Amino acid sequence: QVQLVESGGGLVQAGDSLRLTCAASGRTFSPYAMGWFRQAPGKEREFVASITWAGGSTNYADSVKGRFTISRDNAKNTVYLQMNSLKPEDTAVYYCAYKHTIQYDYWGQGTQVTVSS
16 A cells, blocks of 8 residues: 655745645555646646656656656655646646556545636
């Protein structure tokens, strides 16, 4: 089992920055990759960014490229999402996810990010 706990969300104004943190724990923690997803009210959950645990290769949704940066600290089993130049359309619940091999197997409880215009 793997437990994921997100933190760092909040209410900010357009153009501001936030850094989300996902702290992972569990005896079997050995991901292929970690990811961030988000779900806005009335919309389906969407992919935001991912990072491979060993090599640190990253992937981003087009909507956040150049504004968001995903990173990880292997020693702390922690993944981060630095969000700059936030827009109102970034408002959503942000979820951290763990991919062991093919699919994302574990999810956090989410953290709310609200961007006011």
